[in-house]
Amino acid sequence: MNFTDYKSVSVITYKNTPCIQIKNANAEALLSLFGGHLLSFTPTSVNENILWLSEEAIFDEKTAIRGGVPICWPWFANLRSGDDIPAHGFVRSQAWQLIAIEEKSDAAEITETTLTLQPETLSLYNTSAHLTVRLVVTISKDCKISLISSNTGNTPISITQALHSYFNVKDITTAQIDGVTSNYYDKVVDTHGNTPSLPYKFESETDRIHVAEVDTSTNSQTVTIRSHNNFDINIGQSGHDSIIVWNPYIDKSKSMKDMADNGYETMLCIEAGNTEGTIVDAHSSVEISQWFSAKTR
Numbered sequence: 001m002n003f004t005d006y007k008s009v010s011v012i013t014y015k016n017t018p019c020i021q022i023k024n025a026n027a028e029a030l031l032s033l034f035g036g037h038l039l040s041f042t043p044t045s046v047n048e049n050i051l052w053l054s055e056e057a058i059f060d061e062k063t064a065i066r067g068g069v070p071i072c073w074p075w076f077a078n079l080r081s082g083d084d085i086p087a088h089g090f091v092r093s094q095a096w097q098l099i100a101i102e103e104k105s106d107a108a109e110i111t112e113t114t115l116t117l118q119p120e121t122l123s124l125y126n127t128s129a130h131l132t133v134r135l136v137v138t139i140s141k142d143c144k145i146s147l148i149s150s151n152t153g154n155t156p157i158s159i160t161q162a163l164h165s166y167f168n169v170k171d172i173t174t175a176q177i178d179g180v181t182s183n184y185y186d187k188v189v190d191t192h193g194n195t196p197s198l199p200y201k202f203e204s205e206t207d208r209i210h211v212a213e214v215d216t217s218t219n220s221q222t223v224t225i226r227s228h229n230n231f232d233i234n235i236g237q238s239g240h241d242s243i244i245v246w247n248p249y250i251d252k253s254k255s256m257k258d259m260a261d262n263g264y265e266t267m268l269c270i271e272a273g274n275t276e277g278t279i280v281d282a283h284s285s286v287e288i289s290q291w292f293s294a295k296t297r
């Protein structure tokens with residue numbers, strides 16, 4: 001691709017990793033080509049990165065990056081136990097290619113930049129050769145991420161997946177989320193059918209797969225993170241069957257080599273997922289999306 005044709009896009013190296021930097025009138029963002037992984041999103045309105053990136057994240061182009069928005073595809077969590085198949089699929093630890101850029105502008109400046117990417121390698125771990133995926137990332141006042149899975153074959157293919165977004169919070173012990181009230185599977189204690197206590201706060205390790213609560217008029221779910229002094233983080237998602245809420249808290253944070261001991265204090269994952277599985281019909285596509293922005297108070 002000829003990047004010089006696009007004023008809001010440049011190729012840079014960040015921590016030895018090839019990245020795309022986006023700067024337009026509404027936001028700045030950094031996306032790693034390793035993993036097709038958005039690392040930061042800084043809306044001009046608040047001038048703060050609303051995504052969390054671990055200080056100890058490993059940038060070796062082999063290890064999945066801790067923070068930002070990892071792409072979990074074509075499976076979420078563990079496909080099966082007892083072998084060395086990676087958790088959360090294989091594309092978060094693959095090189096991706098940028099295949100298209102689109103810019104929108106008003107009279108004077110570029111206001112929206114859209115990147116389309118695809119992994120360089122597919123069909124690993126016995127995944128069907130008919131299954132492909134594209135990632136579309138739009139940077140404007142909101143950041144929107146869509147993952148589009150397509151089946152070029154004649155038989156349906158089942159996948160699980162997630163947009164595993166890590167958000168910045170000021171302090172997890174006082175942070176609150178609104179918009180997640182449904183029953184959940186608690187991965188910490190392995191129990192189903194739990195009901196969250198509201199307001200939704202964080203006092204210990206939290207690893208929950210909630211049933212999606214989709215507003216039928218918009219076909220989407222809205223979640224708000226209340227933690228920052230002058231703005232909230234608004235999150236929307238669609239095409240999901242689950243919303244995953246994860247914070248490792250003290251002990252797990254200490255045990256993770258790519259997270260500082262106190263890393264859990266300033267992060268919160270709100271993930272759009274298809275953990276039950278979604279069927280990509282023959283010659284069809286499915287799309288899961290998440291979008292987020294900072295809403296000043």
Ligand SMILES: O=P(O)(O)OC[C@H]1O[C@@H](O)[C@H](O)[C@@H](O)[C@@H]1O
Nearest residue numbers: 087088164187207208244246271
């Ligand atoms: O360490 P990973 O593979 O990036 O996963 C991080 C977390 O991802 C979450 O989605 C899972 O619910 C957690 O169980 C998991 O610990």
